[in-house]
């Protein structure tokens with residue numbers, strides 16, 4: 001299983017670079033670099049049927065991934081997550097053909113494992129001894145896990161109000177965790193300072209070329225799990241947008257490989273009304289998203305005021321005939337227990353945002369009832385206990401709490417605090 005990686009290309013100025021050195025942004029124009037492959041050679045070497053009996057992880061696509069030396073393919077079992085039909089949830093929102101890709105089953109409980117396994121594998125392969133990133137939480141935990149696996153030092157900068165269990169998890173996985181008074185953008189300044197001092201390699205979203213390569217495997221998996229077809233609509237909770245950008249790249253690659261035809265899903269970017277820079281830019285018809293001031297939401301992964309890949313997210317959404325939509329925190333909190341009751345999935349608030357968005361788009365007629373709609377459930381719900389209940393799973397009441405008996409079941413009443421009281 002030889003990687004067909006050939007070079008890096010700037011997503012904006014198209015300058016190209018060799019793959020034998022660690023690079024962050026394009027040295028010429030400071031935009032994201034993307035990995036390019038010899039897809040013609042891969043097409044000859046790898047018919048899609050050859051995948052059938054491969055390992056149940058994202059490494060089943062090793063030829064289309066950037067790690068050259070197989071010994072550097074770190075793994076904790078990431079990827080190849082379940083694609084579930086969710087008819088009860090679908091019936092509740094008027095979409096009988098609803099599907100869920102449950103990314104909460106990844107190592108460290110979120111789809112950040114896909115991106116970070118690739119970034120850390122490549123960083124190690126190219127000689128880095130220490131890695132760092134700013135994070136809303138889950139990226140830091142995933143970085144810590146794979147750095148531990150590789151024997152690298154990991155440094156993580158997170159907002160002080162990061163979900164407490166994620167900070168604990170990240171420390172338990174051996175990373176040095178620094179809590180910052182501010183948002184992920186403020187954390188990024190600390191990581192940059194360390195880069196300037198030569199302390200570590202920066203693994204920030206899209207500021208290095210390989211996280212998006214890990215995330216693109218969601219697109220490969222979807223196609224393979226759906227018998228080499230794609231859904232009509234994909235609904236993706238968007239912070240930095242790496243997964244959306246990665247899947248869009250994967251669709252082009254798979255078409256070049258002869259694995260799928262030219263039909264594409266409509267890509268829906270979901271954000272929280274408390275931090276919706278992409279939605280605002282999409283509505284304004286802009287190519288770039290201005291930074292969001294005063295970002296606040298119960299979905300930590302969506303609290304990204306400014307995304308370096310904004311133009312790539314907006315391009316993909318537009319090219320697909322998709323849309324961008326913001327949802328309210330109250331609706332996110334209301335749907336979390338409903339999802340659990342309907343389908344047995346205890347998921348993250350970001351995932352619930354996709355349900356709210358799909359329900360709204362179905363109600364507007366933007367999604368037709370017979371369409372096949374895929375929601376990305378991006379994380380496991382267990383990390384968000386502070387939002388939901390006390391440690392024993394009982395309802396809690398404290399300042400500003402909203403009690404929501406989402407399913408009309410007194411014994412299972414769920415009480416939730418608002419995010420700004422965390």
Ligand SMILES: *Cc1c(COP(=O)(O)O)cnc(C)c1O
Pocket residue numbers: 110111112138139205237238239240241242243244301302348350351378379
């Ligand atoms: C990071 C994160 C997101 C947002 O993902 P991006 O690829 O940065 O847009 C969504 N959900 C969860 C649980 C996350 O951790």
